[in-house]
Amino acid sequence: MDTLLHTKNLTIHFGGLIAVDSVSCSMGNEVLGLIGPNGSGKTTFLNLVSGIYSSTGGKIEFQGQDITRLKTHEIRSAGIARTFQTNRLCEKLTVLDNMLLGLYSKQNTSWWKVILSQKTHYRELKENISTCLEVLGYFNKNLIDRKYELIDTIPLIDRRRIEIARALVSNPSLLLLDEPTAGLNQEETANIVDDLKRVREKTHTSIIFIEHDMGVISTIADRVIVLNAGKIIAEGSFEEISKSEEVRTAYLGS
Ligand SMILES: Nc1ncnc2c1ncn2[C@@H]1O[C@H](COP(=O)(O)OP(=O)(O)OP(=O)(O)O)[C@@H](O)[C@H]1O
Ligand SMILES: [Mg+2]
Incomplete structure (x- = not known):
């Protein structure tokens, strides 16, 4: 398995609290489930990998490149995109x-290019629109057909789809x-899982x-990492963990 992402002793302190504590892990081209009780450091781990937080120790490598100190837009350009726990x-x-x-960081045009070369700008915009619609089509x-409607008229499940699609463009x-399925009912959750399986088949994105939801993890994750109090306490297939x-x-208390 070629290593896509590797962290070594990744750590972050918030005052006296160690939210992510010496996390060393690797992943290849796969779907990795990250689970753990509330407050165990899952979101903080994603915030470190995507550059929102700067680690207090350790290292993050992506496709062989040290990205530990890169800024969020540089990490995005390197090929890591994300969605958030709350609607963005x-x-x-x-x-x-x-x-x-979602394509903002890839856009070549600056304001002066738009003025000087409207043709190029419109061509780029047209290409971007067709990419966006193609990716939306993977989902629903x-x-x-609803592309010109305001987000606040769109049902929650489709908003979730749009957030994931936006990260994918x-x-x-x-x-x-x-937590892309938070707040969704069982049927909607199953629909998102199907969408993600389709996306994975089409794009091979890790x-x-x-x-x-352990049912979701068991159907979609190739491998699972379990965090508790910022540390990895188990790693392996769903059956193993x-x-x-x-x-x-960790889940049920002693
Ligand atoms: N910016 C911050 N400042 C201070 N403490 C923080 C900050 N971000 C996270 N924490 C703390 O770090 C710990 C881990 O939080 P995190 O949000 O990563 O948990 P989580 O596993 O995503 O939980 P949940 O399942 O509830 O979303 C918590 O104790 C949280 O209060
Ligand atoms: Mg969280």
């Missing part, structure tokens, strides 16, 4: 405008998803997936 869509923009924001073809090698006494104790 712009409610007063249309579906298409929200999608186009109805969203293509830049064609990342690694997609970080923070995914780190934070999820509380579910047999671990330490994992049971």
